[in-house]
Amino acid sequence: MHIAVCIKQVPDTKNVRIDPDTHTLVRQGVESIINPFDLFAVEAALKIKDETQATITVLTMGPPQADEALRDALSRGVDDAVLLSDRAFAGSDTWATSTTLAAAVRKMGDVDVVLCGKQAVDGDTAQVGPEMATFLDMPYATFVKKIEVLDGSALKISRQTDEGVEIWKLPTPCLLTVIKEVGEPRLPSLRHKMRAKKATIPVWGVADLGLAPENVGLSGSFTQVVRVFSPPRRTDRVLIQGPIEEQVEQLFRHLKESKVPGL
Amino acid sequence: MDYFLTEEQQMIQELAAQITKEKIRPVRAELDESEAFPWEIMKVLAQSDLFGLYIPEAYGGMGGGILENCLAIEQLAQGCIGIATTFAASGLGAYPILLFANEAQKQAYLPDIASGKRLAAFGVTESGAGSDVSGIQTTAVRDGDYYILNGTKQWITNGGEAEIYSVLAITDRSKGPRGASFFIVEKGDPGFSFGKKEKKLGIRASATRELVFQDCRVRKDRLIAKEGMGFIVAMKTFDKSRPGIGALGVGLAQGALDISVEYARKRVQFGKPIISFQAIQHKLANMATKTEASRALIYCIARHMDANDAPDASKVAAMCKVFAGDTAMEVATEAVQVLGGYGYMQDYPVEKMMRDAKILQIYEGTNEIQRNIIGQELNKEYSRLKETFF
Known part of the structure; x- marks a missing residue:
């Protein structure tokens, strides 16, 4: 079984600061990490490998320094890594990102399972996994918490929903996005760390993926980030307490005083 | 400080530091309180391959030496020496096998120790034999293809949790110091059981128990080296393991220093951070200087011992233990003083470090015994010199 895991390098959210004037992320001096949900995807793949003869390839699209994220995954026991890096990929939205990652999975050829984190902690869209599956014409399941390999051609998965847990059988090839319940990510081992340090990581660009430059990066994107800002803190909050009738009365008075239309 | 470590040695440090940060620090207070054995962290x-750092690759290890092991121990000890002692004690139990066992014994035990699949432990101390190892009463009597062990070992680190024990027993009392021998005893061997788990001042995450041998029969192929080699095996083992105790001291001292400096920069009294007061600065300066001196000593001696079959191994290994152990006690005590009332409270980690540090001056040969060793070695060394320094 060949598992492809898509990861993204993101700023370490524990240390992110917002510039109070520009309202943008201060990236200087902020360490980059593997998106925590993608690390669960790596762990899910490694768990399958613990039980079966799986081979794991980790993929990321990003600038040359995203190589670090791939080596981090290798140091935890992933077999191979591929970096998708090209100036033409800059400015990709989820559509262009999925187009690019899907092309890479297609190029790999023999992928049975694609694993992604449920979403990235920087963009929080949760779109890339399902979009990739659509481009690859694969069945997919999101918010997966447990994966069992039934045989060479099917998986039994449990997915967490607001209502409860759904259990599905999916034929391979398929794509899953996972949540933290798949298991706590293991730490690197010394042997894998040494291998990761020396590993040669292939870099694939637009030409390698057989994509047209206009379909990737900013020009292949339907959306653009115009501005990022943190919403101003709301300070005018009032806690209404007491018996329910009084609460309703107070609420009505507050809304009226605030000149809410229609009251 | 650049200690000119190789890329691989730096990776060991990095990996052990990551384990300390992500796995040890979050649970150390809880394990100290509950005295629960740190199985999760041992896994x-x-x-992470760290159990096999000093074991040759032929036996499943990473092929490093004392320095590699010390680098890992130091980083783990920055988090908790109860956990780091548990880790290091497996090495102490493994060294008699690594240094003196035959090929079949090495093949049988070292790969599992190197992979961390089984923990090892070292059984020498008894109620009447602490500093005076020659006072041991446990006996091993040959009976055909077996030896029958009787006696009780006391305060054995990893006792009850480890599966492989290197145990010292008297095989021929009439031969005095040449009448003791080392045996490999496995958890589950008939007649081998464990006493109660001790309650301790510090390193409470580590397990300390009695090993009880009641007509414990082990096959003769469990004998390490030859009959009568016991004390030599013990001494050579300590030469290898004592720099590791020094590394525990360096790690603990560094951990205490880190907290002290961070706290002193934040704690405001008389309108200023307390680090601006000379009394605090001098304390921190002494703590930092002695911690760095311990580290330099241990790295240097570990390298020396790894590179040479050092004739002065006993002396320099004892220096590691005595200097870094005393330093750790002093630095941890000062850390509590820097943090004042907060330092005395269990909400902050330094009171645990102070309780933990004390063991470094006691186990694996008290620091008084270390000074005896250094003194005796000096006497021997100088007796061989022909020149005078007057």
């Missing part, structure tokens, strides 16, 4: 250490 992480096993999976």
Whole structure:
């Protein structure tokens, strides 16, 4: 079984600061990490490998320094890594990102399972996994918490929903996005760390993926980030307490005083 | 400080530091309180390949030496020396096998120790034999293809949790110091059981128990080296393991220093951070200087011992233990003083460090015994010199 895991390098959210004037992320001096949900995807793949003869390839699209994220995954026991890096990929939205990652999975050829984190902690869209599956014409399941390999051609998965847990059988090839319940990510081992340090990581660009430059990066994107800002803190909050009738009365008075239309 | 470590040695440091940060620090207070054995962390250490650092690759290890092991121990000790002692004690139990066992014994035990699949322990101390190892009463009597062990070992680190024990027993009392021998005893061997778990001042995450041998029969192929080699095996083992105790001291001292400096920069009294007061600065300066001196000593001696079959191994290994152990006690005590009332409270980690540090001056040969060793070695060394320094 060949598992492809898509990861993204993101700023370490524990240390992110917002510039109070520009309202943008201060990236200087902020360490980059593997998106925590993608690390669960790596762990899910490694768990399958613990039980079966799986081979794991980790993929990321990003600038040359995203190589670090791939080596981090290798140091935890992933077999191979591929970096998708090209100036033409800059400015990709989820559509262009999925187009690019899907092309890479297609190029790999023999992928049975694609694993992604449920979403990235920087963009929080949760779109890339399902979009990739659509481009690859694969069945997919999101918010997966447990994966069992039934045989060479099917998986039994449990997915967490607001209502409860759904259990599905999916034929391979398929794509899953996972949540933290798949298991706590293991730490690197010394042997894998040494291998990761020396590993040669292939870099694939637009030409390698057989994509047209206009379909990737900013020009292949339907959306653009115009501005990022943190919403101003709301300070005018009032806690209404007491018996329910009084609460309703107070609420009505507050809304009226605030000149809410229609009251 | 650049200690000119190789890329691989730096990776060991990085990996052990990551384990300390992500796995040890979050649970150390809880394990100290509950005295629960840190199996979860032992599994992480096993999976990370750190148990086999000093074991040759032929036996499943990483092929490093004392320095590699010390680098890992130091980083783990920055988090908790109860956990780091548990880790290091497996090495102490393994060294008699690594240094003196035959090929079949090495093949049988070292790969499991290197992979962390099984923990090892070292059984020498008894109620009447602490500093005076020659006072041991446990006996091993040959009976055909077996030896029958009787006696009780006391305060054995990893006792009850480890599966492989290197145990010292008297095989021929009439031969005095040449009448003791080392045996490999496995958990589950008939007649081998464990006493109660001790309650301790510090290193409470580590397990300390009695080993009880009641007509414990082990096959003769469990004998390490030859009959009568016991004390030599013990001494050579300590030469290898004592720099590791020094590394525990360096790690603990560094951990205490880190907290002290961070706290002193934040704690405001008389309108200023307390680090601006000379009384605090001098304390921190002494703590930092002695910690760095311990580290330099241990790295240097570990390298020396790894590179040479050092004739002065006993002396320099004892220096590691005595200097870094005393330093750790002093630095941890000063850390509590820097943090004042907060330092005395269990909400802050330095009171645990102070309780933990004390063991470094006691176990694996008290620091008084270390000074005896250094003194005796000096006497021998100078007796061989022909020149005078007057």
